[in-house]
Structures are given as C-alpha cells and as structure tokens.
Amino acid sequence: MKHCLWALLMVLAAQTAEARIVTKTVEYQQGGTTLEGYLAYSDTVKGKRPGILVVHEWTGVGPYVKHRAEQLAAMGYVAFAADIYGKGVRPATPELAAKEAAKYRGPDRTLIRARAQAGLDQLARFPQTDPKRLAAIGYCFGGTAVLELARSGADVLGTVSFHGGLDTPNPADASRIRGKVLALAGADDPIVPPPQVAAFQQEMRNAKVDWQMNLYGGAVHSFTNPDAGNDPSKGVAYNAKADRRSWEAMKAFFAEIFGK
Amino acid sequence: MKHCLWALLMVLAAQTAEARIVTKTVEYQQGGTTLEGYLAYSDTVKGKRPGILVVHEWTGVGPYVKHRAEQLAAMGYVAFAADIYGKGVRPATPELAAKEAAKYRGPDRTLIRARAQAGLDQLARFPQTDPKRLAAIGYCFGGTAVLELARSGADVLGTVSFHGGLDTPNPADASRIRGKVLALAGADDPIVPPPQVAAFQQEMRNAKVDWQMNLYGGAVHSFTNPDAGNDPSKGVAYNAKADRRSWEAMKAFFAEIFGK
Numbered sequence: 001m002k003h004c005l006w007a008l009l010m011v012l013a014a015q016t017a018e019a020r021i022v023t024k025t026v027e028y029q030q031g032g033t034t035l036e037g038y039l040a041y042s043d044t045v046k047g048k049r050p051g052i053l054v055v056h057e058w059t060g061v062g063p064y065v066k067h068r069a070e071q072l073a074a075m076g077y078v079a080f081a082a083d084i085y086g087k088g089v090r091p092a093t094p095e096l097a098a099k100e101a102a103k104y105r106g107p108d109r110t111l112i113r114a115r116a117q118a119g120l121d122q123l124a125r126f127p128q129t130d131p132k133r134l135a136a137i138g139y140c141f142g143g144t145a146v147l148e149l150a151r152s153g154a155d156v157l158g159t160v161s162f163h164g165g166l167d168t169p170n171p172a173d174a175s176r177i178r179g180k181v182l183a184l185a186g187a188d189d190p191i192v193p194p195p196q197v198a199a200f201q202q203e204m205r206n207a208k209v210d211w212q213m214n215l216y217g218g219a220v221h222s223f224t225n226p227d228a229g230n231d232p233s234k235g236v237a238y239n240a241k242a243d244r245r246s247w248e249a250m251k252a253f254f255a256e257i258f259g260k
Numbered sequence: 261m262k263h264c265l266w267a268l269l270m271v272l273a274a275q276t277a278e279a280r281i282v283t284k285t286v287e288y289q290q291g292g293t294t295l296e297g298y299l300a301y302s303d304t305v306k307g308k309r310p311g312i313l314v315v316h317e318w319t320g321v322g323p324y325v326k327h328r329a330e331q332l333a334a335m336g337y338v339a340f341a342a343d344i345y346g347k348g349v350r351p352a353t354p355e356l357a358a359k360e361a362a363k364y365r366g367p368d369r370t371l372i373r374a375r376a377q378a379g380l381d382q383l384a385r386f387p388q389t390d391p392k393r394l395a396a397i398g399y400c401f402g403g404t405a406v407l408e409l410a411r412s413g414a415d416v417l418g419t420v421s422f423h424g425g426l427d428t429p430n431p432a433d434a435s436r437i438r439g440k441v442l443a444l445a446g447a448d449d450p451i452v453p454p455p456q457v458a459a460f461q462q463e464m465r466n467a468k469v470d471w472q473m474n475l476y477g478g479a480v481h482s483f484t485n486p487d488a489g490n491d492p493s494k495g496v497a498y499n500a501k502a503d504r505r506s507w508e509a510m511k512a513f514f515a516e517i518f519g520k
Contacts, residue, residue, distance in 0.1 A: 187461060187473070194458070201447060204477055211478075212505065213447070217464055217471035245472065245516075252508050 020044050021073045023066070026080070027087065030118035031111075036087040037119060038066050039080050040073035041128045050258045051078040051129035053120050053149075053156075055142030057225070058101040060090040064225055065139065075251070078128045082119025084112060084145055101141050107169045109148045116149035120156070133157060133258055135179070137250065138164055140191075140222060143183075150177045158257040160184065160250050162224050166192055166200035174207035181211040182253045184246040186219030190235040214249050216242035280304050281333045283326070286340070287347065290378035291371075296347040297379060298326050299340050300333035301388045310518045311338040311389035313380050313409075313416075315402030317485070318357040320350040324485055325399065335511070338388045342379025344372060344405055361401050367429045369408045376409040380416070393417060393518055395439070397510065398424055400451075400482060403443075410437045418517040420444065420510050422484050426452055426460035434467035441471040442513045444506040446479030450495040474509050476502035 024039045038061055041049075052072050056065040065081045072079035084104060091097040104112035116136070124131040135158040138146035143164010150159040151168060153176035160182045181204065185192055197213070204211040219242035220235050222228035228238045284299045298321055301309075312332050316325040325341045332339035344364060351357040364372040376396070384391035395418040398406035403424010410419040411428060413436035420442045441464065445452055457473070464471040479502035480495050482488035488498045 181477075187471075188465065198454070201475070201477075205448065209477060210501070211447075213475045213477075215461070215473045215475070217441075217461075217469060217473075241470070245512075248512050249509075252505075252512065256505075 021070055023070065023073075026122065028118060028122045030115055034087045035083040035085075035115065035118060037061065037081055037083045037122060038069055039078070039126060040066070040069040041078040041126075042073050042076060045076050045128075048130035049076055049078055049128060050133040050135065050254070051080065051123045051126070051131070052254075053116070053123050053134065053136040053146070054079055054081045055084060055116060055119070055136065055138035055145040056081060057139045057222070058091070058097040058141040060085045060097075060100070062090060064227065065142070068137075068139075077254075078123065078126055080119060080123040080126070082116065082122070084115040084119075084141075105141070105144060105165065109151075109169060112145050113148045113152040116145045117152065117154060120149065120154055135159065135254060135257060137162065139224060140164060147181070147183075150179065150181060152176065153178060158182065158253060160253060162246055162250075163189060163192065163219075163221055165196070167196050168203070171199070171203040171206070174203045174209055177207060177209050179210075180253070180257055181209055182249065183211070183213040184249060185213060185215050186221060186223045186239070186242060187215040187217045188219060188232065189221045189223075191221040212253075214246065216245060218242070281330055283330065283333075286382065288378060288382045290375055294347045295343040295345075295375070295378060297321065297341055297343045297382060298329055299338070299386060300326070300329040301338040301386075302333050302336060305336050305388075308390035309336055309338055309388060310393040310395065310514070311340065311383045311386070311391070312514075313376070313383050313394065313396040313406070314339055314341045315344065315376060315379070315396065315398035315405040316341060317399045317482070318351070318361040318401040320345045320357075320360070322350060324487065325402070328397075328399075337514075338383065338386055340379060340383040340386070342376065342382070344375040344379075344402075365401070365404060365425065369411075369429060372405050373408045373412040376405045377412065377414060380409065380414055395419065395514065395517060397422065399484060400424060407441070407443075410439065410441060412436065413438060418442065418513060420513060422506055422510075423449055423452065423479075423481055425456075427456050428463070431459070431463040431466070434463045434469055437467060437469050439470075440513070440517060441469055442509065443471070443473040444509060445473060445475050446481060446483045446499070446502060447475040447477045448479060448492065449481045449483075451481040472513075474506065476505060478502070 069079035069081045136146040137160040143161030151173035157179045219239040223239040223242040329339035329341045396406040397420040403421030411433040479499040483499040483502040
C-alpha cells in the first residue's frame with residue numbers, strides 16, 4: 001500500500017500541471033558520434049528525482065518513445081529517451097530498421113552497451129536527476145539495449161524490458177548485473193520464442209539476479225505500441241490489456257526500487 | 261492510477277478500524293460432508309462488496325490461510341477461507357497432508373471442484389457479499405483447487421494461483437473458464453517444474469483464456485508462507501520479496517477485475 005500511496009502522491013504532484021511537462025531535444029556524444037535524445041520532466045516537481053532511461057524500438061527515437069518519456073515525466077520522474085543510432089538515423093521502413101538494428105544486435109554487443117551507457121550518463125547529468133536513483137526501460141530493440149546495459153554492470157537500480165529481445169552472446173555477463181530486472185513479455189511473441197525465454201531465465205538464475213518475468217497471454221510482439229496494428233496472427237500487434245498491465249507492473253517495480 | 265486510487269480508498273476505509281475485522285467459523289455442507297470454513301470481513305465497509313474465496317494449502321484450513329482472509333478483509337473484501345477436506349480434517353504432518361491432498365489431486369478432479377464450488381456458493385450467500393463480483397485465490401494445493409474451479413466454469417471474475425500445482429487431467433476444460441487467470445509462480449519451484457508451466461501455458465493459450473503468469477526469480481515452492489523456512493535448496497522456502505510482489509500483483513489484478 002505504501003507503494004501505492006507514494007505513486008499517488010507523485011501523480012497528484014504532477015497531474016495538476018500536465019501542461020508543465022518540459023521537453024527538450026538534447027545532443028550528446030559517444031565515440032565521436034553525435035546522438036540526439038529527448039528529455040522530459042515536470043517542472044512542478046521540486047528537487048532531484050529518480051531518472052528513467054528509455055530506449056527506443058528499432059525505428060529509433062520517435063513519437064512513441066517520446067510519449068513514453070512524457071508519461072514518465074507526468075509521474076514525477078526525469079525521463080530521457082536515449083538515441084542508440086545517432087542523430088538523424090531514423091529508419092523509415094521495417095527493412096531499414098532491421099538493417100540498422102542488426103548493427104547493434106549481432107555477436108558483438110560492445111556498441112549497443114556503449115550507446116546505452118552514454119544515454120545513462122547524459123540522464124545522470126541533468127540537474128533534475130538524482131544520479132543515485134536510475135532505472136532503464138526499453139521497448140523491443142530497446143529492451144535488448146537496456147538488458148545489455150545491465151549486463152555491462154551499469155549503475156541502475158532496475159531494468160525493465162517490454163517485449164525486448166532477451167538473447168545475448170554473453171550470458172555470463174549477467175553476473176555483473178547490479179540492479180533488479182523485470183522482463184515483460186508477450187506469451188505468444190514469435191520474436192521472443194519459448195527457447196529464448198527459457199535461456200534468459202536460465203541466465204538470470206545462474207547469475208542469481210533478482211529477476212522477475214511477467215508473461216501476458218494472447219500478447220505478441222510490440223504489444224505496447226498502438227501503431228503495431230491489431231492482428232496478432234502477424235506476430236506483431238497492439239494489446240491494450242497487456243499494455244496497461246505491463247505499465248502497472250513497471251510502476252510497482254519502480255515503487256519498490258525507488259522507495260516511498 | 262485509478263486502480264491505485266481505488267485500492268487506496270478501500271484501505272483507508274478499512275484501516276482506521278483494523279480491530280473491526282469480523283471473523284467467524286462457518287459450517288456448510290457438500291455431498292453429505294460437513295465442511296468448516298473461516299469468514300472475515302470489515303464491518304466498517306458499508307454495503308455489499310466483492311467476495312474472495314481463499315483455498316488452503318495441503319494442511320487444510322489453518323492459521324496461514326485465516327491470516328490471508330483477514331488481510332483481504334482489511335482491504336475491504338469479504339473473504340472466505342473454504343474447507344476442501346471436511347470439518348476436523350487438518351493433517352498435522354507432511355505425510356498426512358500428502359495423503360489427504362492425493363484424494364483430490366488425482367486423475368478425477370470432480371470432488372475438488374465440488375468442494376471449491378461449495379465454498380464459492382457459501383461465500384456468495386453471506387449478506388456482505390456482492391455475488392456478481394467474486395474471485396478465487398489459492399495457495400499450493402489451493403492453487404490447484406481454484407484453477408480446477410475455474411475449469412469447471414464457475415462464475416468468478418478472476419482466479420489467482422500462488423505457487424499452485426498447474427497440472428490438470430482435463431486441459432480441454434479450460435475452454436469453460438469464464439474469468440481471468442493470474443498464475444504466480446516461483447521460477448525455481450521444483451514442485452511446479454518447467455514442463456508443467458509450459459503445459460499450463462499451452463492449455464491457457466489453446467482455450468484463449470485471458471491469462472497472465474508472473475515468475476519470481478529465486479523463489480521456490482510455498483514462497484508466500486513464512487513457516488516454509490528459509491532454505492530454498494530444500495525446494496520449499498519463504499521468499500519475502502516474492503511474497504510481497506505476488507501480493508501486489510494480486511491487488512492490481514483485483515483492481516482490474518472489480519473496477520474502480
């Protein structure tokens with residue numbers, strides 16, 4: 001109940017001023033590449049507050065992930081939608097997105113980790129952010145990114161993957177995970193099939209991570225994204241129930257890791 | 261957030277009067293057998309309210325399940341800890357409990373369903389209960405019981421299994437399930453092993469049930485029961501985190517099924 005109360009107070013603090021969400025495009029660097037992320041916070045919340053890194057789907061930083069950042073800002077967090085791909089790299093078709101994502105999701109995960117870490121560092125630098133209270137969430141490609149960030153030993157209290165790819169070439173790196181992990185998955189997601197789910201669970205188990213996984217019946221890939229259509233037989237579709245439930249699960253997780 | 265607010269109001273209504281939880285031992289019948297359950301509700305809540313059936317572990321109705329009923333009463337529900345075994349049948353050792361439970365968990369699930377249904381009928385008869393808003397939860401053996409109740413086509417809005425046995429001789433009966441299903445499982449529970457979890461998921465999938473499953477890393481059987489000890493290597497142990505998280509998940513589920 002305390003979690004609930006805390007969340008309620010956060011929302012009450014923020015909701016009277018929904019128009020007071022400040023958003024800003026932010027340029028930053030990683031390895032000589034210019035990245036362009038999206039910051040959102042409420043200017044009615046006083047003082048430093050927990051910071052949430054948000055990592056985009058394979059299409060890059062766009063309206064969907066910006067909206068998520070704004071929702072988090074309305075809840076009282078500082079949210080930063082990080083850019084993994086680089087400024088201006090916003091693939092417009094699934095084919096281009098697949099090609100771009102493949103550069104990061106291959107057997108070498110060094111770059112995706114470095115880009116996610118650069119986003120986290122940028123988030124920690126904002127004056128509104130309490131750098132001791134950070135978490136990372138990601139969608140699809142972004143779920144993979146935040147899990148790799150966790151496996152790199154990043155200083156986050158928690159990591160949440162929404163229908164993210166759970167595979168990794170480096171399962172032993174799970175021993176470096178410092179925070180808690182919550183994986184939210186569609187039980188019928190063909191892109192995150194049972195063997196991948198089982199391997200992830202075994203990885204977490206072997207490394208004694210504090211992990212949880214919620215499976216949503218009937219949900220397929222991209223279940224949180226209203227733009228994913230409504231035909232689950234395609235393997236990619238929006239699922240309003242799973243969207244709402246997974247968001248509630250994330251909120252309960254944040255209430256636990258950030259305290260009341 | 262509305263879920264949260266609703267839950268908060270329920271608790272605020274109930275918590276000012278924690279001493280006002282009314283409890284009562286209740287005798288009722290099924291098939292000529294006298295059963296003895298345990299009713300709990302708050303007399304500070306006005307009018308009819310949702311009713312929660314609570315089904316015991318293999319030891320039968322005892323302090324643990326009574327405490328859960330009282331917790332639910334403090335949240336504003338009418339809770340009824342049903343008796344599957346019969347009045348006075350309270351096995352005192354694991355050997356006796358295993359023997360008693362086996363009478364109900366075999367290939368014929370008729371009796372466990374009938375006993376659970378008798379508890380649900382009794383719950384619906386209490387003047388405090390809104391008989392249109394019922395749910396059932398169960399622990400271990402009780403998880404199996406409430407899932408069988410659901411498979412029998414019982415009129416419940418939701419069913420929650422805490423580390424319950426998920427197997428059934430009648431998977432096709434899942435098509436009769438009328439409410440939503442939430443299975444809360446220890447990811448390392450040797451008594452509910454991966455093949456059983458997979459079969460349950462497939463059962464739910466085939467029947468197009470509205471189902472969810474939360475897996476808690478590091479948790480083994482009986483993870484919600486403080487009397488289960490603290491040595492997970494035994495396959496049965498309390499896990500405070502998984503206990504708290506699963507209870508929160510149940511609360512969110514109730515908020516969804518009972519409305520705000």
